[in-house]
Amino acid sequence: EPEVTQTPSHQVTQMGQEVILRCVPISNHLYFYWYRQILGQKVEFLVSFYNNEISEKSEIFDDQFSVERPDGSNFTLKIRSTKLEDSAMYFCASTTGTGEGNEQFFGPGTRLTVL
Amino acid sequence: AQSVTQLDSHVSVSEGTPVLLRCNYSSSYSPSLFWYVQHPNKGLQLLLKYTSAATLVKGINGFEAEFKKSETSFHLTKPSAHMSDAAEYFCVVSGLYMDTGRRALTFGSGTRLQVQP
Numbered sequence: 574e575p576e577v578t579q580t581p582s583h584q585v586t587q588m589g590q591e592v593i594l595r596c597v598p599i600s601n602h603l604y605f606y607w608y609r610q611i612l613g614q615k616v617e618f619l620v621s622f623y624n625n626e627i628s629e630k631s632e633i634f635d636d637q638f639s640v641e642r643p644d645g646s647n648f649t650l651k652i653r654s655t656k657l658e659d660s661a662m663y664f665c666a667s668t669t670g671t672g673e674g675n676e677q678f679f680g681p682g683t684r685l686t687v688l
Numbered sequence: 689a690q691s692v693t694q695l696d697s698h699v700s701v702s703e704g705t706p707v708l709l710r711c712n713y714s715s716s717y718s719p720s721l722f723w724y725v726q727h728p729n730k731g732l733q734l735l736l737k738y739t740s741a742a743t744l745v746k747g748i749n750g751f752e753a754e755f756k757k758s759e760t761s762f763h764l765t766k767p768s769a770h771m772s773d774a775a776e777y778f779c780v781v782s783g784l785y786m787d788t789g790r791r792a793l794t795f796g797s798g799t800r801l802q803v804q805p
Binding site for chain 1: 722733734794795797
């Protein structure tokens with residue numbers, strides 16, 4: 574069964590460093606998402622991506638964040654200069670469409686630890 | 689605006705006994721509702737979804753949920769718990785924001801289900 578994959582599973586970085594989190598969505602999906610979950614808090618929407626551009630972003634997704642689909646299969650989230658508060662689990666998701674009840678398929682997550 | 693409240697952060701049951709995980713939602717529009725499960729080191733897996741069809745929804749692994757509009761609830765149940773059901777469960781609401789056209793997912797805070805032998 575096709576699934577969303579994410580690498581790495583755990584990333585440790587120093588404050589101020591750049592990190593790139595990678596995701597491979599399901600191959601025939603068209604809409605891509607990043608969510609994050611700070612330890613002990615709810616899963617929060619960061620950004621959605623369709624047709625090679627951002628379609629929606631939350632207030633969390635500031636200028637430090639960027640996304641791209643560099644090669645038609647990978648979908649990446651870059652944090653330019655990490656802060657301690659960026660420590661969280663980051664989930665990638667994909668779906669075929671945004672109609673009622675369309676399921677988003679989630680990856681296993683990348684745990685980012687900023688020291 | 690929409691929100692989801694999972695009333696229990698942690699539920700513990702004995703194997704073979706019923707499971708009830710509670711979820712209440714609020715939404716300005718007719719929502720779609722989902723339950724996702726997350727096992728350790730795994731992604732979020734869809735258990736079941738409600739999309740304005742039958743109010744009693746059957747999902748995978750024997751789980752089901754009933755949409756009750758009058759109570760704004762979407763509780764998850766299973767008649768008999770199995771050890772493999774131990775995981776984190778998320779209630780999720782998806783509503784269409786008419787002003788933006790965006791269909792947003794809003795997550796509950798999660799319920800950790802523990803199954804005792």
